[in-house]
Amino acid sequence: MVDFEIIDKRFKRFVLFNAHLEKLGDGFRWLEGPVWFADMQCLLFSDIPNDRIMRWSEAGGVQVFRQPAGFPNGQTRDREGRLITCSHHGRCVLRTELDGEITILADAYAGKRLNSPNDVVVKSDGTIWFSDPPYGIQTDYEGGKQTSELPARVYRLDPRDGVLTIVADDFDGPNGLCFAPDERRLYISDTGVQPADDPVEHIRVFDVDVDGKALLNGRVFHKVTPRNADGFRCDEDGNVWSSAGDGVHCIDPSGALLGKINVPSGVGNLTFGGRYRSRLFLCASQTLYAIYTNQRGAQRP
Ligand code: MG
Numbered sequence: 001m002v003d004f005e006i007i008d009k010r011f012k013r014f015v016l017f018n019a020h021l022e023k024l025g026d027g028f029r030w031l032e033g034p035v036w037f038a039d040m041q042c043l044l045f046s047d048i049p050n051d052r053i054m055r056w057s058e059a060g061g062v063q064v065f066r067q068p069a070g071f072p073n074g075q076t077r078d079r080e081g082r083l084i085t086c087s088h089h090g091r092c093v094l095r096t097e098l099d100g101e102i103t104i105l106a107d108a109y110a111g112k113r114l115n116s117p118n119d120v121v122v123k124s125d126g127t128i129w130f131s132d133p134p135y136g137i138q139t140d141y142e143g144g145k146q147t148s149e150l151p152a153r154v155y156r157l158d159p160r161d162g163v164l165t166i167v168a169d170d171f172d173g174p175n176g177l178c179f180a181p182d183e184r185r186l187y188i189s190d191t192g193v194q195p196a197d198d199p200v201e202h203i204r205v206f207d208v209d210v211d212g213k214a215l216l217n218g219r220v221f222h223k224v225t226p227r228n229a230d231g232f233r234c235d236e237d238g239n240v241w242s243s244a245g246d247g248v249h250c251i252d253p254s255g256a257l258l259g260k261i262n263v264p265s266g267v268g269n270l271t272f273g274g275r276y277r278s279r280l281f282l283c284a285s286q287t288l289y290a291i292y293t294n295q296r297g298a299q300r301p
Contacts, residue, residue, distance in 0.1 A: 003291065004261055011250060011259030014235075019292040021263065024281075025062040028054070030142070031283035032231070033075035033119075035083065036273030043273055043281050044083065045288065046072040049141050053085070056281075056288060070094065071136060071143035074119030074176075074231065074269070078159075079126050086117035088136025088143030093117050093128065093157065106130075106157050109164050112149040116142075119176045119231055119269075123183060124300060125212060128157040129167065131174035131188065154188055156213065167215050168206070176203075176231035176269065180238050180253070181298040184208055186215060187240060189229040201227040203242065203251075222255045231269030231283075234298040241280065243267040248282065261291060272297020 004015045033046035042057040052067035070087030083096040092107035116136025133152040136143035154168035172192020189203045202223040206215035226245030240251045247263035265285040277297040282289040
């Protein structure tokens with residue numbers, strides 16, 4: 001299998017001729033939620049059906065970081081370096097304090113329980129933006145069947161006052177999200193299946209309004225085929241590196257596909273990390289992979 005597939009010649013400069021896909025660990029059930037800790041040179045990631053957060057480092061390999069972990073999904077860090085985790089089972093967004101204590105940041109809107117927060121990103125102003133589809137409460141495998149009380153939405157949480165605001169409510173299944181490096185745009189994928197004759201499986205892009213609190217002008221950015229665009233990250237030039245059914249797709253800010261990284265199993269989510277933020281870590285179904293690229297991830301994932 002060819003690791004890198006160049007579709008647009010601009011992708012060539014991101015490719016290292018002597019770098020290949022490396023398997024860092026396998027035997028997991030379903031991986032998601034990769035987050036790089038540069039200060040500790042380690043990766044945390046979620047193994048959802050096994051109800052655990054895993055840790056990988058070059059020296060220590062793969063270890064269990066936390067179990068049980070509330071059937072964790074998407075993860076990121078806030079501006080103070082604290083781990084932020086979406087919990088399916090807890091139907092909430094959690095923060096792990098620097099002393100290890102856990103704080104529930106959001107678990108309800110207008111008195112009704114959230115569904116199952118899926119993916120999360122923190123803006124430079126400290127606000128936490130997350131998607132809330134019902135995927136994690138539809139099966140016992142990923143969190144335990146529970147009744148949905150709210151529509152699938154995307155929320156903005158201000159952790160200073162705990163106020164939750166709806167920023168998007170016209171998705172079937174909002175999933176991954178990522179700000180452009182200048183935070184003037186937010187990408188959000190829809191992995192919904194309605195309508196059946198034309199399934200929703202694209203990434204949409206929104207403009208962030210001038211005060212940084214709301215989204216405007218939502219439109220389709222790119223349709224990832226084969227699905228799913230479950231999770232994605234921007235590089236420092238604003239290209240979007242998205243998960244896909246056949247690996248990773250690199251899409252430029254205008255929506256053009258530049259190239260692919262072919263992976264033996266579908267990729268659910270990914271993040272840049274490593275010493276120079278140029279190593280791509282891939283949560284690929286039951287396997288954790290990494291591959292070095294010649295491009296750096298955005299400063300703020
Ligand atoms: Mg997801």
